[in-house]
Amino acid sequence: MTRLLEATHLTAAYQTGGVEVRAVDDVSVHIDEGEVLGVAGESGCGKSTLGAILSLTARAPLYVESGTLVIDGQSQDLAVGSRIPRTWRGSVVSLLPQGAMNSISPTLRVRTLVYDVMRAHNARISKNEALDRARDRLKELELPVRVLDAYPHQLSGGMKQRVVTIISTLLNPRLLIADEPTSALDVSSQKALIDMLKQMLEQKIMSGVVFVTHDLPVLRTVSDRIAVMYAGKIAEIGPAEEIATGPKHPYSAALLNSVLVPEPAFRKKRVRGIPGSPPNLANPPAGCRFHPRCGLVMPDCRTKEPPHVGDELTFSACFWSAQHPGEAVPADKAVPRHIDDPTELDLPAAGATPAHAATTEGANA
Amino acid sequence: MQFAKYIGRKVLWYLAALIVALLLNFILPRLVPGNPVDAIVSNMSRGGGATGEQMKAVYNNYMQQFGLDKPMWEQFLIYLSNLAHGNLGTSFAQYPASVNKLVGQALPWSIAIQLPAILVGWIVGNLLGAVAAFRGGWFDRGAFVGSLFASSMPYYCLAILLLYIVGVKLGVLPISGAYSFGLSPEPTLAFFGDAITYWWLPFWSLVIVFVGGQAVGMRSMSIYELGADYVNYGRGLGLRDNRIVRYIFRNAMLPQVTGLALSIGGIVGGALITELVFSYPGIGTTLFNAISQNDYPVIQAITLIITVAVLAANFLVEIAYGLIDPRIRAAQTGDR
Numbered sequence: 234m235t236r237l238l239e240a241t242h243l244t245a246a247y248q249t250g251g252v253e254v255r256a257v258d259d260v261s262v263h264i265d266e267g268e269v270l271g272v273a274g275e276s277g278c279g280k281s282t283l284g285a286i287l288s289l290t291a292r293a294p295l296y297v298e299s300g301t302l303v304i305d306g307q308s309q310d311l312a313v314g315s316r317i318p319r320t321w322r323g324s325v326v327s328l329l330p331q332g333a334m335n336s337i338s339p340t341l342r343v344r345t346l347v348y349d350v351m352r353a354h355n356a357r358i359s360k361n362e363a364l365d366r367a368r369d370r371l372k373e374l375e376l377p378v379r380v381l382d383a384y385p386h387q388l389s390g391g392m393k394q395r396v397v398t399i400i401s402t403l404l405n406p407r408l409l410i411a412d413e414p415t416s417a418l419d420v421s422s423q424k425a426l427i428d429m430l431k432q433m434l435e436q437k438i439m440s441g442v443v444f445v446t447h448d449l450p451v452l453r454t455v456s457d458r459i460a461v462m463y464a465g466k467i468a469e470i471g472p473a474e475e476i477a478t479g480p481k482h483p484y485s486a487a488l489l490n491s492v493l494v495p496e497p498a499f500r501k502k503r504v505r506g507i508p509g510s511p512p513n514l515a516n517p518p519a520g521c522r523f524h525p526r527c528g529l530v531m532p533d534c535r536t537k538e539p540p541h542v543g544d545e546l547t548f549s550a551c552f553w554s555a556q557h558p559g560e561a562v563p564a565d566k567a568v569p570r571h572i573d574d575p576t577e578l579d580l581p582a583a584g585a586t587p588a589h590a591a592t593t594e595g596a597n598a
Numbered sequence: 599m600q601f602a603k604y605i606g607r608k609v610l611w612y613l614a615a616l617i618v619a620l621l622l623n624f625i626l627p628r629l630v631p632g633n634p635v636d637a638i639v640s641n642m643s644r645g646g647g648a649t650g651e652q653m654k655a656v657y658n659n660y661m662q663q664f665g666l667d668k669p670m671w672e673q674f675l676i677y678l679s680n681l682a683h684g685n686l687g688t689s690f691a692q693y694p695a696s697v698n699k700l701v702g703q704a705l706p707w708s709i710a711i712q713l714p715a716i717l718v719g720w721i722v723g724n725l726l727g728a729v730a731a732f733r734g735g736w737f738d739r740g741a742f743v744g745s746l747f748a749s750s751m752p753y754y755c756l757a758i759l760l761l762y763i764v765g766v767k768l769g770v771l772p773i774s775g776a777y778s779f780g781l782s783p784e785p786t787l788a789f790f791g792d793a794i795t796y797w798w799l800p801f802w803s804l805v806i807v808f809v810g811g812q813a814v815g816m817r818s819m820s821i822y823e824l825g826a827d828y829v830n831y832g833r834g835l836g837l838r839d840n841r842i843v844r845y846i847f848r849n850a851m852l853p854q855v856t857g858l859a860l861s862i863g864g865i866v867g868g869a870l871i872t873e874l875v876f877s878y879p880g881i882g883t884t885l886f887n888a889i890s891q892n893d894y895p896v897i898q899a900i901t902l903i904i905t906v907a908v909l910a911a912n913f914l915v916e917i918a919y920g921l922i923d924p925r926i927r928a929a930q931t932g933d934r
Contacts, residue, residue, distance in 0.1 A: 290834045319836050328834030335827040338845040340923055353837045384924040401835070 237441045238264040243300035256282040258465040269442045271456030279465040284445045288328035288410035327406035337385040344381040391422030461485040464522035471547040479561030481549040486567035528568045529553045619905040627894045634690040634892045635660045687895035697899045708880035712865045715804035723812025731820035748810025754871040757803035774877035819850035863911025
């Protein structure tokens, strides 16, 4: 497999009222040709910020402090002050936002946006050529061509998201950054969108996808590799199945443990939350950022930056994995078991949701 | 089709509103205590020399002339039929001048100050507001505070200040009237050059206030739109900044269009006090004099023009809204 993208030493911070919140801290991402990289994590872990950096749409109050993007052998410095060519956005990397809301200006027809996008990258293109391109795409993906004449309010949420996806990929971008595209959709629209993205990858409309979401089951179906982020850093990254079945970082293990997946193997599974909450990124803990909530914490974790165990495509940033190479984290030890912790409880079988698990006062001792 | 039907329905509504307005317009001045003929006759009798018998004859003659001896409903019908013929009646106070002529003399002056003031103010104000929102920083703060100050100051205060500083203290521009004594309105360059010196002060006193109001509104609308998803998405697609600003402008402009149309509708009576301050011979001054003299036909004619202008402006706003915003058009035509 050839390498599509190398993004190295990405650091970006939100600067508001004199406080600097470093939402992405020295993160490096590598993506191969034809690959879908899923990015998972809790709210505020920096996954959307990573998406904004990679899609070159970081803007105040978010400032990129350092980082280099190498794509197709072309290198681009991302730090504030460097001149990023406007036409990279949309044609080299493209953003697929959560489009069910207001991604298309409410007073604009879809075809106007299509023409504006094509025109922004090729000043000489005629309106008909631009629209033909979009019509062909719509036909290939078996969507009605008449959506081009619609205003955004005339489209359903799922259709709007698919239309936005087509607009994002009009220029055949090398990399598509999908930031929570499925989050506002119902399950059938989610499936339709994911099928469409996969179809587009097969047709080589784009060469790679970064898929950011908090929805782990969706992530598992869509991604080849998954990066689990915690407090502005990548805790673990690796092939989707490996992460799902044998996580090597206590945080990924804990995260997976907090979600129910409707599969037979999960019938008798314990679902638990992760005690505590993510750290304040204005003042992150020293050493490994997960150590205050980790069940396998050891002295080094509190003071030293954890090593990356593995290679650049598959690694776990953890002292425990350094001592236990190749081993999966035992699921029940990933987070501490405190007697006074009400978030731990046994679930009898299917039927309850993780939300209940986190709020119900439990009877586990 | 749908849209034409919608417009047809609107036209009917506006016609109904116009008829109600006409009725009120007719009745309200007549509810004011006192009778214009009393005023005229008592003015005449002040000179003395006329006997009671003669006064009575004069009084009856005037009552007949103005049709005030007829019952109210008949007066209304006569009024309507005159209107239909484009005849606004005869002034009581400046008998026998026709109201058409009085209004026709005053209206161009009012339009000459206000239409440019409103258009310039609207364009400058909206650009200022949008740019302030886009640029941010000190420019934004300065523009915002300045606009807020200008828009919250009563416009007659600004008019008096300008009159005092520029007209009286500096003596740069004339302080009252619309053209120099001895000239008469005619389409020559000399007259135009003279009239424009009288025009500047009332014009500026209106423009400054109007710019302030528009800029404050546009700035907050633009700031709201700047945070919208489509702005970020447009950047992510590599659109040029000016294209994105155009999207923002179109969305932020909606409430501003209402403001523009309503101000244009209010031209006729909108600057009454400004005209009084500068003794400008516009419709405001005419209205003021007519009210003080109980001159029904003039009051009626001017309020009628105001009513028609406001109704027409509202009608145009509704049409313009439908053209700018497809969501409103959809709601209007009942089509999704």
